Amino acid sequence: MYICPMYSSELLKGTLKTIVLNLLKDNGRMYGYEITQRVKDLTGEKIQITEGALYPTLHALESQGELKTEEEFIGKRVRKYYSLTEKGQSTAREKANELADFMNTMKFLLNLEPRTGNG
Amino acid sequence: MYICPMYSSELLKGTLKTIVLNLLKDNGRMYGYEITQRVKDLTGEKIQITEGALYPTLHALESQGELKTEEEFIGKRVRKYYSLTEKGQSTAREKANELADFMNTMKFLLNLEPRTGNG
């Protein structure tokens, strides 16, 4: 399947961990494939996470103690659910705050905020 | 000089061209070192562009026809001014729009917008 991301995918770089951690924060637990589909749906296919990026990231977050896993059998197939550890919960918040701050900084830097109020 | 970027610099990845093009759009023409200092000042040192990232990017943008250069002598030292070509001007707009759109998408995805109005 050929994937044509809407964004000149450079922008996505560096945001993947933030996305994963915060999706898990909102949804309790999710498995990898589910994450790719949820992001695709929520963004109207504007953001498409590739599996080649996602799985290594999930493994890294797990080995860093941000995520924990439970495996479940759906028929004969293993499904690997990820959820946040306590460390992961605070990291999720930090990353979200950092991203929000970064976006504000970028808006200012690029004059993306038309002046409001009495200017 | 040791550089300690405020942001876990991952986020910066992919935004450098956008920053450079739009700074030049707002300022007419700038030279490399000036760009690093301007970004540092405008962002309260939150974003610090390293020269190892900037110069190759400037050269790439020039070879792609987005930027043109004029060299000027300041004393014995050459200073290389960059400015946008016409192509660069439209690219600057596109990149800024794309980034703005991306940021909106991310805000929605991460629930960074508290619902306003009659919710």
Next chain:
DNA sequence: TTTGCATACCTAATATTCTTATGTATATTT
């Protein structure tokens, strides 16, 4: 005057992070 810091350009080795391609296997739909 020489030592250090700021200005101003640059490249190269390395690291990080992603894309693309590929592999395996089960489940469902046509």
Next chain:
DNA sequence: AAATATACATAAGAATATTAGGTATGCAAA
């Protein structure tokens, strides 16, 4: 039966940045 979707995974390569280093001028303080 074949195609598509689900679901995991890894590996080669590309893109982009960091870190470290190099060259040289200008200026201020010791």
